[in-house]
Amino acid sequence: MKSCIIIPARKNSTRLKDKLLLKVKDKPIIAWTVENCLKVKNIDKVIVATDSQEIKEALKDYPIDIYMTPSELKSGTDRVAYVAKDLDYDFIINVQGDEPSISPEDIQKLSAEEADIITLAYPIKNEDDYINPNVVKVVLDKNNNALYFSRAMIPFYRDIDFKEMINKYQNPVLKHIGIYGYKKNILLDFAFKLSNPFIEELEKLEQLRALYHGYKIKVLLASKDTIGIDTKEDYERFCEENE
Template identity: 50%
Template sequence: MKRLIVIPSRLNSTRLREKPLCLIKGKPLIRWVVEGCLRTGGDVLLATDNERIAEAVRDLPVKVVFTPSDLPSGTDRVAYALRDIEADFVINYQGDEPFVYKEDVERLFLALEDFPVATLAIQDPEAYQSPACVKVVLDKDHTALYFSRSPIPYMREPSELYPLKHVGIYAFRREILMEFVKWEPSTLEKLESLEQLRLLERGVKIKVLLSSNYYHGVDTEEDIKLVEEKLISYLSHTAPSSRD
């Protein structure tokens, strides 16, 4: 099976101006993401709508595909980039997620042998009440029952498992990805503004892998400060996985 990591990245963002090019410890955010994905040892493709984003990683061994700026989501950007590229298993690695762990990438690809879609979640009690953080609840086999911006499940008593914060990194079998972008946005997807609900409403199983690693996407100036504080321990963790 041909595996590929695709990083969707567009220049304009609603909360942080030109987010992919924002400097984190002197390096553009998109470069942190690309370098992290390259350290997993797999093939990496950048799907972007802007030459400046491509220029930020020009010296790295990553394929670049230019996509239209008006595509509605990162998932649509990934699918567009794959039109003429061979890949059976694809990871949509968000262009604002600077933390990349080889072991989690491997687990996501492995999950696709049994499930059409896979994603990650972490235990994070601080995210429970925040609508900016997506929560997920699972069935007994750890496939997703529901994702929500609301605090789910209702915690009448402490739990060893919940609450779980969803990490927006997705692994797809190619065929389900290409079908997904053809479907109209679903009712719950529009209510919650969460595209993964389109899959659940269609009856597609999403395997949720629990990770003990640190993840934090960048959407605000405050996120940049937080991410910079975590980078030292992160780089120490990932250094042994560097490409030869």
């Protein structure tokens, strides 16, 4: 099975201006993500899908393919599908450009599983993360398929507090990590055929489109947490961890 990694890299971002070009140790965020993806074994190609000549220029020395995509594409997955539709790969891994601390070994896990759609999550142990709407939560069924993703506090602890919940249940609260694996035909259906449901519009979470239309999303546990760069605080934290 031929597989590739496609990294969607839109220049404009609403919460942190030009975040993918912000530098850590004189290297832009997007380059950190690319370097981790290049370490993944058994992947045929690493590709960046961007709407920015600046991002393309920043990555010119890396052994990757870079495709220019329209700025008006609404989501990272739409950007990935725009490129993937014309490529000869059976399995596509979508690694968000703002995930510079993603583990190559965890990316590799996705291509080793048989699933239409697959993603990663990591246990939340900090109540501040649980409350934070920028940290997306996911609840699983008994087969480790996603029941729902939300920016809200799910599952909600009604009769106990956060610490009791963490101590009583094994991994009761999971943080979703922004990476997906798709069979190519499922990715193209997702991007070009499925309507956008109201839950996707409300939460601003594109993965809810798949759940709404009846697709299963397999969720694997990541070996470590990541720092997705959404805010200035995220950027500062990543800088501190890489001093």
